[in-house]
Amino acid sequence: MGNIVEVDGLQKTYEGGFQALRDVSLSIQKGEIIALLGPNGAGKTTLISTLCGISSPTGGTARVGGFDILTDYRATRSMIGLVPQEVALEPFEKVINTVRFSRGLFGKPRDEALIERILRQLTLWDKRNSRIMELSGGMKRRVLIAKALCHEPRVLFLDEPTAGVDVELRRDMWGIVEDLKQSGVTIILTTHYIEEAEAIADRIAVINKGEILLVEDKANLMKRMGQKTLRIELNEPAKSVPDALAEYALDLSTDGRTITYTYDTNHSRTGITRLLQDLSDAGLSLRDIQTTQSSLEDIFVGLVQEGAA
Amino acid sequence: MNLLAIGAIYRFEMNRFFRTFMQSFISPVISTSLYFVVFGAAIGSRIDQVEGVSYGAFIVPGLIMLSVMTQAISNASFGIYFPKFTGTIFELLSAPVNFLEVVIGYVGAAATKSLFIGVVILATSALFVDLQVQHPFAMMAFLVLTCLSFSLFGFIIGIWARNFEQLQLIPLLVITPLVFLGGSFYSISMLPPIWQTITLFNPVVYLISGFRWSFFGTADVSIAVSLFAIALFSGICLFLVWLIFRTGYRIKS
Numbered sequence: 001m002g003n004i005v006e007v008d009g010l011q012k013t014y015e016g017g018f019q020a021l022r023d024v025s026l027s028i029q030k031g032e033i034i035a036l037l038g039p040n041g042a043g044k045t046t047l048i049s050t051l052c053g054i055s056s057p058t059g060g061t062a063r064v065g066g067f068d069i070l071t072d073y074r075a076t077r078s079m080i081g082l083v084p085q086e087v088a089l090e091p092f093e094k095v096i097n098t099v100r101f102s103r104g105l106f107g108k109p110r111d112e113a114l115i116e117r118i119l120r121q122l123t124l125w126d127k128r129n130s131r132i133m134e135l136s137g138g139m140k141r142r143v144l145i146a147k148a149l150c151h152e153p154r155v156l157f158l159d160e161p162t163a164g165v166d167v168e169l170r171r172d173m174w175g176i177v178e179d180l181k182q183s184g185v186t187i188i189l190t191t192h193y194i195e196e197a198e199a200i201a202d203r204i205a206v207i208n209k210g211e212i213l214l215v216e217d218k219a220n221l222m223k224r225m226g227q228k229t230l231r232i233e234l235n236e237p238a239k240s241v242p243d244a245l246a247e248y249a250l251d252l253s254t255d256g257r258t259i260t261y262t263y264d265t266n267h268s269r270t271g272i273t274r275l276l277q278d279l280s281d282a283g284l285s286l287r288d289i290q291t292t293q294s295s296l297e298d299i300f301v302g303l304v305q306e307g308a309a
Numbered sequence: 310m311n312l313l314a315i316g317a318i319y320r321f322e323m324n325r326f327f328r329t330f331m332q333s334f335i336s337p338v339i340s341t342s343l344y345f346v347v348f349g350a351a352i353g354s355r356i357d358q359v360e361g362v363s364y365g366a367f368i369v370p371g372l373i374m375l376s377v378m379t380q381a382i383s384n385a386s387f388g389i390y391f392p393k394f395t396g397t398i399f400e401l402l403s404a405p406v407n408f409l410e411v412v413i414g415y416v417g418a419a420a421t422k423s424l425f426i427g428v429v430i431l432a433t434s435a436l437f438v439d440l441q442v443q444h445p446f447a448m449m450a451f452l453v454l455t456c457l458s459f460s461l462f463g464f465i466i467g468i469w470a471r472n473f474e475q476l477q478l479i480p481l482l483v484i485t486p487l488v489f490l491g492g493s494f495y496s497i498s499m500l501p502p503i504w505q506t507i508t509l510f511n512p513v514v515y516l517i518s519g520f521r522w523s524f525f526g527t528a529d530v531s532i533a534v535s536l537f538a539i540a541l542f543s544g545i546c547l548f549l550v551w552l553i554f555r556t557g558y559r560i561k562s
Contacts, residue, residue, distance in 0.1 A: 091395065
């Protein structure tokens with residue numbers, strides 16, 4: 001599959017001198033879901049705004065569908081749908097009219113059947129004649145999505161689509177994202193919820209302080225950086241870790257009942273067999289054993305902290 | 310040219326107008342009637358004729374211009390300021406449209422609304438006074454040009470304004486005085502000589518004079534000068550709008 005978005009050395013320095021993007025390069029493949037993870041102020045929204053034409057880059061280039069975002073802005077923008085972070089809608093207008101407006105604005109002829117299908121999919125059809133200001137927060141977010149989808153974008157930017165949204169709507173949205181992916185739409189998602197990236201993304205890009213720290217396949221990332229921990233509960237509390245076990249760098253809980261061992265799943269020898277043997281040789285009696293995989297969140301926090309150090 | 314986008318912006322803006330249609334329709338009718346009661350009946354009965362025209366009829370072109378100019382500015386400035394205020398401007402910036410299309414959509418809608426109001430006032434006036442329009446085509450041309458150029462000017466104010474106070478500032482402090490002092494309710498020749506000279510620095514004088522000429526065939530200044538003035542004003546506004554979009558002034562970071 002080819003790349004639909006190519007960002008090369010993109011920079012954005014605001015008038016005040018704040019450098020929101022420093023030399024960002026990123027390739028996004030057609031049909032994938034990529035999650036941009038990063039703390040507040042990392043540059044996620046600036047990157048999206050620049051690609052969509054809301055803010056102008058101060059350096060570098062970006063291409064969408066093979067077209068330059070500045071010189072061929074009509075071609076790139078008509079391919080892009082944007083669901084912004086802030087709920088920004090004309091309060092007095094009816095739902096269906098704002099959606100029709102978006103379709104027209106993007107140069108697409110009227111298509112009432114398509115608009116009906118989108119509104120039904122987003123469970124907005126019954127509210128089509130309501131004014132925006134009469135809708136709940138979650139409904140307004142759905143309207144934003146409908147507006148972005150109604151001009152049939154090939155690339156969809158979702159800027160924190162589920163911030164402040166209830167669990168049910170979040171699940172709905174993940175379903176919609178999955179459907180869009182099936183229909184061939186490329187999705188770029190920014191999120192604070194690592195759980196969200198873990199649930200729906202194919203690839204993860206971590207951005208901090210205007211720089212891409214890493215772009216990787218989600219499964220690979222978790223495998224590559226994934227550490228597992230082995231928690232061993234003891235029948236009798238231990239005062240300290242026996243000297244014979246020093247090489248394992250074990251962690252003993254303060255009540256002396258749990259020992260934690262961290263190991264790398266990719267290592268040819270995890271050392272578990274030997275550890276268990278040595279534990280029993282040391283006279284410790286085991287009550288229970290459990291292993292846990294480190295989550296994307298742990299990986300993410302680790303990366304960002306590493307960058308800060 | 311993205312005609313569908315222009316149409317979408319135009320329709321969306323006209324919807325705003327139709328939502329408050331009764332208000333848009335009734336308020337010019339009432340204010341025109343009030344002007345006729347005050348200026349036409351109360352004061353007009355003491356002024357016989359101005360330049361061969363009854364005072365009631367004489368003030369009609371000025372009345373229309375007064376409303377059209379203020380309405381064009383307020384409609385156009387609000388039309389573009391509101392998306393900035395609510396944040397919906399993001400959609401305009403991310404759409405495959407250029408500045409010309411955005412301006413045609415917004416300014417076209419604002420000009421249509423003010424033209425409608427101008428026509429309503431003209432019709433209301435016809436109920437009060439005996440009206441004659443000697444040059445109907447020139448009258449419509451002046452009216453349409455004024456609607457367009459002042460809508461352009463309003464658009465610029467809407468882009469420039471950072472809050473609702475600034476949005477009201479220029480119409481209130483600049484336009485209203487210029488229109489009142491621009492010969493809406495009197496002929497320039499009725500002023501003392503020194504004020505006649507000062508008045509010539511007021512651009513609105515040329516618009517009202519030209520517009521009045523299309524009604525009665527008499528004008529304070531030559532019709533060519535009037536046409537030149539309105540063309541110049543439109544040109545300056547167009548240039549400013551072009552600059553705004555080129556630089557992204559107050560709309561794009």
